[in-house]
Amino acid sequence: MKTLKRLIILTTLLSLLSISLPASTLKASPPHKNVILLIMDGTNSDILTLSRWYRGTDLQLDEILVGGVRTYSDQSAITDSAAAGSAMATGVKTKADYISMNPDGHPVLTVLEGAKLSGYKTGIVSTSPVQHATPAAFTSHTLSRDEFGDIGEQQVYQGLDVVLGGGAAWLKPQVKDHTKDDDGMLKTKQFSREDGENLVTEIGASGYDLILNRDELLRKGKSSKLWGVFAAEDISYELDRKALKPAEPSLSEMTHAAIARLSQGEKGFFLMVEGSKVDWAAHKNDPVGMISEVLSFDDAVGEVLDFARKDGNTMVVAVTDHGNSGLTLGNQGTNENYKSLPAEKFIEPLKKAKLTVKGATSQLKKDRSNLKEVVSSYGLGNLSSGEYRTMKDAKSMDDLESEMVKLMSKRANLGFTTNGHTGEDVFLYAYGPGRPSGLIENTDIPLVISEYMGFSLKTGKFADWYVNGEKFYRDMGFLVEIEGRTSNNPVMVAKKEDEVLRFPENKNFYWRNDEKVGLKSVNLYDGDTFYVHVEE
Known part of the structure; x- marks a missing residue:
């Protein structure tokens, strides 16, 4: 009897539940899916080691190391950022300078475009001009990475939800940027869109919150669409930004703001974040600048992982597009004593720098009367008479920077093999559902991402989109x-x-x-x- 009563009560409850619950709750909706791809431009393995020693703790990246990536292009064992970015955006190896065009020069749909067309929100973040090779590869198609005007216009009309970075110069018919020439004289650089179009007007008309500085970024906006342009060209190195350009945001702050806007969508989002300027510092052989940007990137990775761990449906992939500079801990001067060089011998000279070499020389007066102070701000105090003479006799700003980084590398026991790119395999970092692992091709990255997000770049309508x-x-x-x-x-x-x-x-x-x-x-x-x- 008791069993019968229980059965009647249970049946009644189930009946009531089926009547009172709406249909939407009876059939669970599919979970949202997010992908955040972070690219550290032009970074070799030794600078990661050096940055870890410099910080004194493990990197955020260390927690999600899962494999490696092969970076070669369609035509060379050493790629450039355009071909590498295009490979990671489209799944197709291509030629140097090509922006998401296959080797035959035909446009190929990118994973960002595929995500947008599939109903996901999309965004890009970069410390370079957003028209630069890596962000361009996800948002545009040209035969030359130097076509900033066309790239910028395509980005505006792609309908992305979030765009944050530099590059104001290619958004308006005329832009002035105040800089210093090689002699330290203040000069005004003129930028102009050749087609005469004012893309800022179009951005405003398209419903974006258009912001121009860090304070505006940190304030909560009303629109789900956000376009932030914080410099005429690139955003300052993180080490310099705090002292010289505090109105510019950090990479982690931009990343946080992008995630906040994009996560308002119900289906999910795709976000590409580039720490652009490890590469720029590496081209200068500036270890201080390289460390500045590796740690800035690592802070952004931390921001992403905090979100991904709470969210549960976010795939995170972090990688560099190629090596640069051939930096080594150790040089020809350490052939005999490398066995007795603790980490402090590499780190202590670097920690004396308050600015990168670019930041330091930007403070040089026209008459060079503050040369010692400038060189000292890069951590090069106690110059010998010969060292000071070398700095004083430098004919141009480039020559001065070259001498400064050479002396820094000597003091820090570092070596460089080139001022250009290198062809080694790079580390793969990943976290979350569907993540890649092992030694993979750079072209595998967008295929793994698109599969997780539920579309294909290789088959169906996206395969021959253009x-x-x-x-x-x-x-x-x-x-x-x-x-x-x-x-x-x-x-x-x-x-x-x-x-x-x-x-x-x-x-x-x-x-x-x-x-x-x-x-x-x-x-x-x-x-x-x-x-x-x-x-x-």
């Missing part, structure tokens, strides 16, 4: 021509009977007679061929 627009419309019976083929604003025009279609370069729309028609992607022109996506 088509030759001229050929497509001619095959449809249209008369096709390129207006202003050699101008700064070319347009593909297709005519058939009373219908005229006009496709402006780098825009996400076309005109059908007088009607503006929105597109899911931007129109592309490489100087010879117009590429478009044909809507279904």
